[in-house]
Amino acid sequence: xxxxxxxxxxxxxxxxxxxxxxxxxxxxxxxxxxxxxxxxxxxxxxxxxxxxxxxxx
Amino acid sequence: xxxxxxxxxxxxxxxxxxxxxxxxxxxxxxxxxxxxxxxxxxxxxxxxxxxxxxxxxxxxxxxxxxxxxxxxxxxxxxxxxxxxxxxxxxxxxxxxxxxxxxxxxxxxxxxxxxxxxxxxxxxxxxxxxxxxxxxxxxxxxxxxxxxxxxxxxxxxxxxxxxxxxxxxxxxxxxxxxxxxxxxxxxxxxxxxxxxxxxxxxxxxxxxxxxxxxxxxxxxxxxxxxxxxxxxxxxxxxxxxxxx
Numbered sequence: 001x002x003x004x005x006x007x008x009x010x011x012x013x014x015x016x017x018x019x020x021x022x023x024x025x026x027x028x029x030x031x032x033x034x035x036x037x038x039x040x041x042x043x044x045x046x047x048x049x050x051x052x053x054x055x056x057x
Numbered sequence: 058x059x060x061x062x063x064x065x066x067x068x069x070x071x072x073x074x075x076x077x078x079x080x081x082x083x084x085x086x087x088x089x090x091x092x093x094x095x096x097x098x099x100x101x102x103x104x105x106x107x108x109x110x111x112x113x114x115x116x117x118x119x120x121x122x123x124x125x126x127x128x129x130x131x132x133x134x135x136x137x138x139x140x141x142x143x144x145x146x147x148x149x150x151x152x153x154x155x156x157x158x159x160x161x162x163x164x165x166x167x168x169x170x171x172x173x174x175x176x177x178x179x180x181x182x183x184x185x186x187x188x189x190x191x192x193x194x195x196x197x198x199x200x201x202x203x204x205x206x207x208x209x210x211x212x213x214x215x216x217x218x219x220x221x222x223x224x225x226x227x228x229x230x231x232x233x234x235x236x237x238x239x240x241x242x243x244x245x246x247x248x249x250x251x252x253x254x255x256x257x258x259x260x261x262x263x264x265x266x267x268x269x270x271x272x273x274x275x276x277x278x279x280x281x282x283x284x285x286x287x288x289x290x291x292x293x294x295x296x297x298x299x300x
Contacts, residue, residue: 002101013101015108018172022111022165026118030270033157037277044281048288049297 084269125155133215
């Protein structure tokens with residue numbers, strides 16, 4: 001274990017902004033991709049189903 | 058069972074549906090393990106102090122940005138050569154995640170460059186060729202989106218992917234061919250690794266997690282593309298009615 005305390009952990013020897021800025025943005029863009037993907041998936045299914053019902057009439 | 062069964066979109070749709078949770082869960086678990094190594098097992102670097110911990114996302118993301126592009130080019134080439142529908146769909150499904158990892162590589166690179174080199178960005182060979190990779194991804198996605206005719210779009214996008222593939226060896230070897238601020242390859246096939254084994258292990262675990270994540274999201278995306286393109290078939294109608 002490298003860290004004596006949590007504040008030392010967050011401080012990252014003065015490089016906290018750079019290290020956490022990297023990890024936070026990576027996490028954020030991955031979450032955005034997953035959310036957009038789920039939304040696009042249900043949108044497509046709904047749209048195709050509507051088109052199908054419309055064609056059947 | 059014949060392996061070619063899964064070249065049919067209908068069969069592949071069902072297979073992908075079964076595989077996605079496995080890839081997604083193992084990606085999540087490996088990420089947790091990788092982060093634990095990155096922050097709690099890997100020691101402080103004697104030159105770069107704690108700033109070097111950016112390596113555990115920077116290097117896997119940079120690898121992924123290049124690998125995904127090559128896989129896309131592979132599927133594009135197969136599609137162009139054999140006119141296989143599913144290959145083009147795979148190429149399309151990979152592009153957004155490739156662009157995502159390219160962005161992450163550039164972003165984390167900037168945040169690492171500032172404390173170590175004193176600059177967020179420099180126009181050197183490695184950084185510039187990686188930026189061109191991002192433009193290639195965006196250009197290919199835009200081209201696909203711009204052409205309504207699916208078959209023409211597939212061909213045009215794959216052709217652009219193949220032409221752009223020349224950029225990948227340029228990125229990889231840029232640190233050898235030109236004088237650059239960027240450090241050399243972290244791992245080489247011909248030399249023993251120059252870093253501590255635990256750091257290497259952390260990077261590899263994160264890279265495998267990134268692979269599994271990429272496969273999971275690409276499969277979700279390819280399933281959507283399959284539904285869209287096969288919407289007039291009976292099997293898709295049955296799926297949509299079931300929900």
